[in-house]
Amino acid sequence: MDLSLILEVDNLTVGPRAEGTAPILDGISFRLHTSEIFGIYAESGGGKTMLSRALADWLPDSLTYRSGRVMFAGHDTLKKTSTGTFRVGRDIAYIGSKPQSSLDPTMPVGVQIAEKLHSVRPEWTPNECRERVVQLLGEVRIPSPAERYYEYPSKFSGGMMQRAMIVDAICAEPAVLIADNITQPLDVTIAAQIVALLHDLCLRHKMATIYLTSSLPILGQFGKRTALMHHGRFVEEQPFEDLLKAPQTDAARSAIDSVPRIWSAGEGPAVRRHAEGEAPLMRVAGVHRTYRQRKRGTFNTYRNIQAVRGVTLDIMPRENFGIVGESGCGKSTLTRMLAWLETPDTGTIVLGGTDLAKLTPRELIRKRNEFQLLLQDPYTALPPRTTVGRMIEESLRIRGEIPRKEMRAKVTAAMAEVGLPAKLYDALPNALSTGERQRISIARALILDPKLLILDETLSAIDQREQGKLIDLFSRLQAKNDLTYVFISHDLAMVRKVCTRIAVMYLGEMVEIADNRDLFFDPQHPYTKALLSAAPTLEEKPFNAGDFLLEGEPPSPIDIPPGCSFASRCPKAFARCRVETPRLQEHQPGRFAACHLLDTAEAEPAAA
Structure with missing residues (x-):
């Protein structure tokens, strides 16, 4: 033995x-x-x-x-x-x-x-x-x-x-x-x-x-x-x-x-060139969101959790915009604000030229036709005792703009568009696969003919083969319906395959924004290199995990240290990083980064 x-x-x-x-x-x-x-x-x-x-x-x-x-x-x-x-x-x-x-x-x-x-x-x-x-x-x-x-x-x-x-x-x-x-x-x-x-x-x-x-x-x-x-x-x-x-x-x-390839995948999605002076579909300017939390063991002492800190970005029509970052970096809070489920403490979010903060409740309901949110978990997002058809038509019932007798035809058309058979109209979702459940969520969003879809880790609950099917579906829907996507994800291989521009978020701030190829082949910020060095892939990585892989988690959003918030984990931080907060600046055309290391005249080796 x-x-x-x-x-x-x-x-x-x-x-x-x-x-x-x-x-x-x-x-x-x-x-x-x-x-x-x-x-x-x-x-x-x-x-x-x-x-x-x-x-x-x-x-x-x-x-x-x-x-x-x-x-x-x-x-x-x-x-x-x-x-x-x-x-x-x-x-x-x-x-x-x-x-x-x-x-x-x-x-x-x-x-x-x-x-x-x-x-x-x-x-x-x-x-x-x-x-x-x-x-x-x-x-x-x-x-x-x-x-x-x-x-x-x-x-x-x-x-x-x-x-x-x-x-x-x-x-x-x-x-x-x-x-x-x-x-x-x-x-x-x-x-x-x-x-x-x-x-x-x-x-x-x-x-x-x-x-x-x-x-x-x-x-x-x-x-x-x-x-x-x-x-x-x-x-x-x-x-x-x-x-x-x-x-x-x-x-x-x-x-x-x-298995998706990141660096040997070719050029990636083509960057859409927009006409000079074309307005963004969504403009996010100086957005902050802070939560007050009661301090344990006290009656009226609070501490502030800074979830999102001064995010500014433009999302252009018909592009695929990606937002990546670690858990706790503020992605989900930003997502809820982009979907206007939460309102920013300061800053503005403008969709199609309309400041969302200035809309009345009735105007906001009509405006919501233009932007929809798809959530991560299709099991908790769908009511288990409601039929598939009733779930998809619910938003039409709320708005009351379509006669009831025409709803079934519109719903079955939306189901066909996302690859769901009409026989599921009267079925409950309990016997459906994860991919089929996500297709129901997509149909619920498309039924209102939106211009912008916000996908919060929508593909993370399914395997890579089913991911590929849904990515192809998103591509067809975009070409047919002139859609714009915002992908919030930690799956870098999926982001590489789908997104035209990508923003990297750390501790509530954007630290880098760049086109797909620039970000994956020539990242400017050390945090971006750390994310890429940790990406699971079968190919050889250009960034050595031994040099860039991070230990531990980001600092607490309650007590954010002075200077660059990444300095405590950055292998190349120097004195200036610990006292002065870097601003997100355009260092090259279309490439933004918030890092003192890009100022080569002042950068110096990391302290031992």
Whole structure:
């Protein structure tokens, strides 16, 4: 017997309880050793989440184990009547891809992790559990872990929350860790940190790790054993480098070909040349948004959270404008203001020559026909008990401009335009895929014939193949309906493929704005280079992650340091950066950046 063998899966088959139905997992077999990382790739719907839940003995009631075994340290975890000391949560731990919904929002993060730890390790005292959680919060690089222990989930960013879920998984010292697509909702720099952190923790704590993902480049950062899963079966298994060089199956070749390229993708989308003097479709000028937050432990003491600080930009007709940046940089707040769901404290937003702040409520309802917002999560954006047709026609009903008898024809035409069959008109969305749900959201927006669509991480919840289909759809709709798009995203490969101009946002400010090719091949700001160095891709990067990759998260928007807000993380910061705030300036035609390093006469080497 191999003493380092910790998990052996043999012919694992899972399917619905009803007889005659096809299995969801079909004959899965593999072996896992201590401290080993096993990467599994599959597209959305390929069976990743079902496999992770089956290994953790966490199947829904509608499914059952049809055959096979899962041997943990010689104990068959699927035999409920057998003796043994195996416990889910202690010996095999699980991390999912939705950290914000994984913890109770009414309890401090550290407190509930410690309670769970005490339940699976009752031999540890509550104080020992608390000390263990605080230690691990620091180990996953959450700043001020003793203070963060008592903060609520709402105070954690996406990256910090995912780190907290890693603590939740490893605090009981499991022998096997299952990580299910944990970097999908994260921006590129935080995702790169999480992958490096997970790799380090696995070796340090001698955990065997199963890493499941729908991003093939992410597996390349581990570089060890890789299995490709297709329709619930392993179709290929070999080291990652060998998989890229010599894929053995059509599924593997298709997966490799579907990965977007950033630097070897050619010229990218053509920059639209506008007539001299042509007015922007939307003009954003000096926009600020600050939130007041009550200071913990006080009655009437508040602190200001500066979410957006002086953003100025123009969005031209028929262009694809991208906004990128880390979690917590202010993208979502800016999105809500562009969609006029929130109003700026100062500054103006002008759409088609109309200042949105000067409109009456009735005028604003009519004006909203011209700009629509598409959200990230199609599951929470669609009411589950409303039919597809009723959802799409809702805005027409509110406006009352079209007779009821004509609505169905207009709705089915909009459904056909986005690739939805008319038979779904009276269907509920509960059985639809993620891509189909997003198409419903697109149809809801198009039904009003808008000029501007604002897409807030709209494509981040779907795999790259389905992304490609929707990108093609957006392109056709733009050509047909003369649309302008604003893409807010952390997916740099998608931005490279789609956007003509791109703005980079950091801590509430724009630090660089440039055309697509200029930004990706000759970025001016160190933060832009850091984002590009962290982008998951199968091609060679022009920016070395060792030189540019960021550690930690941006400074708090409550206590923003003087000078350049990026200085504390910039590898090339010099004295002036820490005392003087750089302004966004046009250093070359059409290229804007806010960085003192561009003033080469004053730039000096970073302090040791």
